[in-house]
Amino acid sequence: MIDANILVVDDNKSVLSALEILLQFEYKSVKTLFNPNQLSSFPKLEEIDIVLLDMNFSAGVNTGNEGLFWLNEIKKKSPNTSVILMTAYGAVDLAVSALKQGAADFILKPWNNERLMATVKSAYELRKSKLEINKLKKKETHLKQVINEGKNLIIGNSKALNSVLNLVKKVAKTDVNVLITGENGTGKELIARELHRLSARKDEVFIGVDMGSIAENLFESELFGHLKGSFTDAKEDRVGKFEAAHQGSLFLDEMGNLSLQMQAKLLSAIQNKSIVRVGSNKSISVDIRLICATNCNLEQMVADGLFREDLLYRINTIHIEVPPLREREGDILVLADFFLKRFGGKYDKPSLKINSAAQEKLMTYTWPGNIRELQHTMERAVILSEGDVIKPSDFLLHPKPHNELGNSALTLDDMEQQMIAKALEQNEGNHSAAAEQLGISRQTLYNKLKKNQS
Ligand SMILES: Nc1ncnc2c1ncn2[C@@H]1O[C@H](COP(=O)(O)OP(=O)(O)OP(=O)(O)O)[C@@H](O)[C@H]1O
Numbered sequence: 001m002i003d004a005n006i007l008v009v010d011d012n013k014s015v016l017s018a019l020e021i022l023l024q025f026e027y028k029s030v031k032t033l034f035n036p037n038q039l040s041s042f043p044k045l046e047e048i049d050i051v052l053l054d055m056n057f058s059a060g061v062n063t064g065n066e067g068l069f070w071l072n073e074i075k076k077k078s079p080n081t082s083v084i085l086m087t088a089y090g091a092v093d094l095a096v097s098a099l100k101q102g103a104a105d106f107i108l109k110p111w112n113n114e115r116l117m118a119t120v121k122s123a124y125e126l127r128k129s130k131l132e133i134n135k136l137k138k139k140e141t142h143l144k145q146v147i148n149e150g151k152n153l154i155i156g157n158s159k160a161l162n163s164v165l166n167l168v169k170k171v172a173k174t175d176v177n178v179l180i181t182g183e184n185g186t187g188k189e190l191i192a193r194e195l196h197r198l199s200a201r202k203d204e205v206f207i208g209v210d211m212g213s214i215a216e217n218l219f220e221s222e223l224f225g226h227l228k229g230s231f232t233d234a235k236e237d238r239v240g241k242f243e244a245a246h247q248g249s250l251f252l253d254e255m256g257n258l259s260l261q262m263q264a265k266l267l268s269a270i271q272n273k274s275i276v277r278v279g280s281n282k283s284i285s286v287d288i289r290l291i292c293a294t295n296c297n298l299e300q301m302v303a304d305g306l307f308r309e310d311l312l313y314r315i316n317t318i319h320i321e322v323p324p325l326r327e328r329e330g331d332i333l334v335l336a337d338f339f340l341k342r343f344g345g346k347y348d349k350p351s352l353k354i355n356s357a358a359q360e361k362l363m364t365y366t367w368p369g370n371i372r373e374l375q376h377t378m379e380r381a382v383i384l385s386e387g388d389v390i391k392p393s394d395f396l397l398h399p400k401p402h403n404e405l406g407n408s409a410l411t412l413d414d415m416e417q418q419m420i421a422k423a424l425e426q427n428e429g430n431h432s433a434a435a436e437q438l439g440i441s442r443q444t445l446y447n448k449l450k451k452n453q454s
Contacts, residue, residue: 001026001027001028004124004127005049005050006029006048006052007030007033007052010054011036022116023120027120035057045081046081050083050104050120050124050127051082051084052086053067054087055067055068064098067085071101072101072102082127082130084104086111087106087109088108088110104126104127105122144204155331155335157331157334158331159330164320164322164323168198176318177314178290178292178319179293179318180321181294181298183295185370185372185373186370187322188253188293188295191320192249196289201289204248206248209250209253211252211258212253216259220240220265222240223241223269224277224278225277226279229279230280231278231279237277242288243275250288252291252292253293254293254294255292255293255296256430256431267311290315292316298312298316299312301430304430325367325371329363332367332374335374336359336374337354340378352388353390355389355391357392358392362374377395420434420448420449431446
């Protein structure tokens with residue numbers, strides 16, 4: 001017995017009872033209606049899985065228009081109910097217009113029992129798939145919302161930040177590729193998310209990829225996906241980031257850390273607006289809005305032969321430079337206050353205030369790690385503070401000594417960071433060259449940099 005609700009609508013009582021008896025053999029609930037006008041007030045029509053609907057109700061009329069009218073009424077109230085139209089006057093054009101207007105199928109009277117049962121069965125399968133699709137769509141919308149959520153609030157009121165936000169507003173509505181540059185921790189990812197939020201793609205996903213953390217040998221698989229068995233660890237087919245971002249925005253962070261080989265592969269995907277999964281030879285079109293970010297000077301890297309000029313032109317149709325925090329004086333205390341509230345709440349210290357000497361300390365510091373450093377500084381201060389006031393001594397600010405090695409007060413970690421900073425400086429920000437000079441892999445260098453920032 002199939003657990004489905006069926007409704008039969010016909011002005012012929014013998015048709016109603018014949019169909020009721022036939023359908024009750026297989027379906028749990030079969031209801032009948034003699035007058036289609038009762039459809040308007042039929043309770044919970046959306047719970048009916050299948051309606052078998054006669055096409056002609058007025059005596060002497062066989063145009064089928066009444067059936068089409070009631071088909072539309074049912075579809076308005078319950079779009080996922082499968083409607084099968086029945087008529088004694090078989091005409092191909094009538095059947096075609098019924099199907100065009102959303103009928104699941106069309107049967108002729110007198111019907112063949114077996115064929116009718118098969119038609120009802122497939123209409124029921126159709127109904128189930130529609131409900132399943134609806135459920136998946138709702139789930140997808142929810143997942144997209146969760147993915148896109150994140151901490152999107154952009155705090156600050158400085159002139160410099162406002163002009164960035166103005167540019168973001170102008171550019172967001174277009175589909176052009178955007179390159180966001182700025183020092184580490186200035187909020188580049190936040191700006192990228194804002195571009196997505198204000199764009200026509202806002203209801204689709206925003207997929208972020210940290211290009212610096214992808215190992216060279218996994219680059220293609222991560223970005224373009226792979227087929228099962230295409231390499232040792234490919235246990236399943238996998239969708240890459242480009243495909244995952246289809247119709248949404250793809251944010252490629254740390255673009256300055258790509259080897260020339262990776263750049264070539266990326267360029268080809270961007271140029272062709274399509275990707276080929278590893279192990280496949282089928283090209284798949286992708287519709288993405290590309291947002292890239294870096295803290296490197298890509299023009300300089302082009303001049304040094306470290307970044308492809310053609311790739312740079314592809315990604316920087318619009319260039320947004322996010323200024324460092326030291327050039328956004330107006331934002332420092334506003335952001336500090338924002339983080340104070342956030343961490344005050346988190347650590348159950350809601351009435352904490354920053355005293356004026358502590359504010360002065362925040363304002364005079366140069367914030368090499370920008371907003372990320374301010375955020376960490378505030379979190380530590382909230383944890384360390386005693387009483388209701390944050391004092392200057394609660395801020396552990398240590399301006400990084402730059403090139404001076406050999407300071408006996410340094411820890412091993414400090415020395416390592418200084419060597420890294422020096423190598424990066426000598427190699428003008430080029431991570432691959434700095435890693436080579438230090439005798440470590442690009443990946444290790446990257447991990448060490450991340451560790452220091454966290
Ligand atoms: N204007 C802002 N308002 C609130 N939070 C901010 C703001 N700017 C940055 N942040 C926060 O600072 C942190 C660093 O920001 P984000 O990751 O966007 O910087 P980034 O420039 O992309 O850093 P990186 O170059 O290291 O990838 C994040 O936690 C972000 O939420």
